[in-house]
Amino acid sequence: MSYIEPAPIKDKENPFESMMKRFKQASHSLGLDDEIYNVLKSPDKQVIVSLPVTMDDGSIRVFEGYRVIHSNILGPTKGGVRYDMGVNLDEVKALAAWMTWKCAVVDIPYGGAKGGIRCNPREMSAGEIERLTRSYTTAMNDIFGPDKDIPAPDMGTGQREMAWMMDEYSRNQGKTVTGVVTGKPLFLGGSLGREEATGRGVMISALAAMERMKINPYKATVAVQGFGNVGSFASLLLEERGAMIVAVSDISGAYYNKNGIDIKKAIEYRNSNGGTMEGFEGAEKIGGSDILTLDVDVLVPAAKEDVITTRNAADIKAKLIVEGANGPTSANADQIINDKGIVVVPDILANAGGVTVSYFEWVQNRLGYKWTRERVNRRSDRTIRAAFSNVWATSEEYGVSLRIAAYIVAIDKVAKAYKFRGGF
């Protein structure tokens, strides 16, 4: 029997601290009551489970799984489940709070939650991942539910894991409950448009920002860090709208071509190469972190948190950063970025297309009905554009960055709901 050691908590760039700094700053700008500040600053519930799993060689390994429920003031809680060796409680707490703010920014009736399992799915067989996923779902049986808490994909998980979660929860309930999970395969109650939804929201918010900044997308160069679900769809859709993607990266390194990368070919290559860009010949290989400081118009960090920090913020040359990942910029780097006049479309707005279409999937499951792709895309584009305009106007009204404006919009909404529900 072996036990997966807790991941060390990074003391310098802690995502929970980053979230709290922005939350504090926005609460101050808003003049938030101390009472509601105290209610929102700590999560409602933090669950940690030990998950013994039989590995293919017959040994038993014990994994650690998490689910943090940040707030259910606006509705049932919503948020993805991450499989990664870096998963730890502070990270999941930050991600859960970001879900509360994100759902409020795009005005969908959910609170925020997030989950994760510390594991390396790249080194596990499909059978091992399935047993781990089922064990986690059963351990969370009292937490999950279509009216309580609804998981979805995040880093390291996708449609396959969501199908297993839906099936395991349904077995435990003795009936099929499609609405307990979103991001499912289409034939199991998934929604058209969900797979590309987060990348699509990144594209829509990038175009909205470029319009305000008078950047012509047909002349814009873009670098995208992370070439998984979010990064690859964001690249493809931005390329379709005329932008030139000059660099992409993944865990294997970064790939640069000053004449533009053919994104369809890059995705085909990745899919036929075990999910990695290693060996891609359509671009020159450069250092993984060099992608962040390339001389481009738009930078899309779409991999993980805390990649833009005080160590590299001063070297960033992009005019616009559109945060596909959650928390890619540490709070300590905000001031440097702002002083350089770089516009940042923050994560809780830029990557909200995913949870928006998850909401549409849940609505369709509850109606027992299927929407067309056009309907899904039209509604999600409208949602992201409206949220962008609202955040932009709030940033002008309060004289703050788009990030703090997005927090102001979100916190104001949750605080009002709390008061009206009679929480005091």
Ligand SMILES: NC(=O)C1=CN([C@@H]2O[C@H](COP(=O)(O)OP(=O)(O)OC[C@H]3O[C@@H](n4cnc5c(N)ncnc54)[C@H](O)[C@@H]3O)[C@@H](O)[C@H]2O)C=CC1
């Ligand atoms: N999948 C979704 O619908 C949503 C995801 N997000 C966020 O977007 C980010 C990416 O998520 P997904 O695309 O779903 O994950 P994914 O697992 O599909 O892809 C992650 C990508 O990042 C790369 N990567 C990991 N570490 C890296 C590093 N150090 N440097 C460069 N690349 C690295 C991986 O190789 C992979 O290409 C995460 O922060 C996630 O929380 C946010 C909203 C929704």
Ligand SMILES: O=C(O)CCC(=O)C(=O)O
């Ligand atoms: O689709 C969802 O419900 C949540 C996606 C997610 O985890 C996120 O937006 O960070």
